[in-house]
Amino acid sequence: MEQPRWWQHGVLYQIYPRSCMDGDGDGVGDLRGVLSRLEYYHWLGVTALWLSPFYPSPMADFGYDVSNYTDVDPLFGTLDDFDALLAAAHRLNIKIVVDYIPNHTSDQHPWFLAARSSRQHPQRDWYIWRDPAPGGDPPNNWLSVFGGSAWQWDERTSQYFLHSFLKEQPDLNWRNPDVRQAMGEVLRFWLDRGVDGFRVDALARVIKEAALRDDPPNPAYTPGQDPYYQLLPTYSRDLPELQEVIGFLRRIVDEYDDRVVIGEVYLPLPRLIAYYEAGVHLPFNFQLLKVAWQPLIIRQVIDTYEGLLSAQQWPNWVLGNHDVSRIATRVGQDQARVAAMLLLTLRGTPTLYYGDEIGMRDVAIPPALVQDPWEKNVPGRGLGRDPERTPMQWSAERQAGFTSGTPWLPLADDFMEVNVVAQRHDPRSLLTLYRRLLKLRASAPALHNGAYAPVGSTGAAGPAGVDEQVLAYTRTGSGNQFLIVLNFSAALVPFMHAKGHGHICLSTELDREGEEVTGTLTLRANEGIIVQIA
Numbered sequence: 001m002e003q004p005r006w007w008q009h010g011v012l013y014q015i016y017p018r019s020c021m022d023g024d025g026d027g028v029g030d031l032r033g034v035l036s037r038l039e040y041y042h043w044l045g046v047t048a049l050w051l052s053p054f055y056p057s058p059m060a061d062f063g064y065d066v067s068n069y070t071d072v073d074p075l076f077g078t079l080d081d082f083d084a085l086l087a088a089a090h091r092l093n094i095k096i097v098v099d100y101i102p103n104h105t106s107d108q109h110p111w112f113l114a115a116r117s118s119r120q121h122p123q124r125d126w127y128i129w130r131d132p133a134p135g136g137d138p139p140n141n142w143l144s145v146f147g148g149s150a151w152q153w154d155e156r157t158s159q160y161f162l163h164s165f166l167k168e169q170p171d172l173n174w175r176n177p178d179v180r181q182a183m184g185e186v187l188r189f190w191l192d193r194g195v196d197g198f199r200v201d202a203l204a205r206v207i208k209e210a211a212l213r214d215d216p217p218n219p220a221y222t223p224g225q226d227p228y229y230q231l232l233p234t235y236s237r238d239l240p241e242l243q244e245v246i247g248f249l250r251r252i253v254d255e256y257d258d259r260v261v262i263g264e265v266y267l268p269l270p271r272l273i274a275y276y277e278a279g280v281h282l283p284f285n286f287q288l289l290k291v292a293w294q295p296l297i298i299r300q301v302i303d304t305y306e307g308l309l310s311a312q313q314w315p316n317w318v319l320g321n322h323d324v325s326r327i328a329t330r331v332g333q334d335q336a337r338v339a340a341m342l343l344l345t346l347r348g349t350p351t352l353y354y355g356d357e358i359g360m361r362d363v364a365i366p367p368a369l370v371q372d373p374w375e376k377n378v379p380g381r382g383l384g385r386d387p388e389r390t391p392m393q394w395s396a397e398r399q400a401g402f403t404s405g406t407p408w409l410p411l412a413d414d415f416m417e418v419n420v421v422a423q424r425h426d427p428r429s430l431l432t433l434y435r436r437l438l439k440l441r442a443s444a445p446a447l448h449n450g451a452y453a454p455v456g457s458t459g460a461a462g463p464a465g466v467d468e469q470v471l472a473y474t475r476t477g478s479g480n481q482f483l484i485v486l487n488f489s490a491a492l493v494p495f496m497h498a499k500g501h502g503h504i505c506l507s508t509e510l511d512r513e514g515e516e517v518t519g520t521l522t523l524r525a526n527e528g529i530i531v532q533i534a
């Protein structure tokens, strides 16, 4: 078998640069800040850092509205700072993955300013313009993810332009060959600088149906839900022609050695396969962000995914990101350790979200301090993403060691206890668990490459309902077998299995290492155990 690539046996860690570390005291994180914390990521044992956007931007969507794809916003530093960060990371054997935002630019990007200047401008067609429907309405019924119509009227040129997100984020027209060419050059710019790969933003939206037909109503929509779900995005997302665009991106990336393409694709598992086939190495699998935190349901998700993937398609798992409520809030603090063990023992590449390793929780943001445009556009529905974007809690010092100024979002109240310094020296902390899991995973090929097989509690002797409380599976490879048993309940559960004899190599409370295990393993409330089978 071919040697696994770094992005197969490694672990990704997402940094949201605004909230990682502020190097210059303005309250916003920056690239020098990240550089100053590299030692921590090295100590933790992650393989690659994915940086959310740091490009010049009016910050209408905090950097996901790019006004220049080949530079660094002064808020985050300079290209020299980026080069220094990349070089320092590589010296520590840490890879750097950057965000690539093909679906839309900022409305302040020179391309859009040109396109908007007149209907005759040669770059007009770089964006998607349409005449109004009879009566002056938008050309079709498409909705913006961030609320309202996906069309914005342009007074000067008397046409609408399309924006899948904010009106400050006009969608590029990927049917135009010049757009492809220019966006291909963006990839080359960063590849030439030495980045190890891209996380491609909003990938499924990059191509829309040419005829721009109305999206059909969603029969399952219930009032009170996110209004975006009123329609099914049949013609505005996940179109067949997208596969060819992905092939184009992948061919450019393949001109360079050993780089990775990761796709942000919020689609059901069977649809991810098309993205693998088109050339995305890792189409993000977001199932753990969505499904109920119940063993039977999660087992079903794992089985479905494992069943869909071919031998060449590499799985991946995500527990958190900058767009969703944090794991410790979603599943509760008691289950945060079980979640960590699950993420880091499943087959496939895990992605960690900054701060989850110390158990950071969503921070309630007072209305006057709300930053996220989504919350501002569609208020009061819990759609805002500020709660999961608060500053990293480094220490119990002033402003959690994040900034000498005033942080752009408020810090969590609990940062005096929940911080890196406090947990780094505590042999039982969540952070220590993450580090131990990462170390074990790195040293045991069975845990990154090994086959996955579900394990049920054995026979009638097992107490009723164990499989509703416990998720268990083996990972087998390179002459080793691990049994992972995760208790999702707050009860003591005896778990009987037929996997034979072994010893505990890690437990979520970090207090059972070395314990011998035979047919029955007794799990404490919310406990997870990794057994090495003899």
Ligand code: GLC
Pocket: 061, 064, 065, 101, 165, 201, 202, 264, 322, 323
């Ligand atoms: C992606 C990003 C999100 C951003 C949106 C528009 O979903 O993860 O943060 O707002 O794209 O670029």
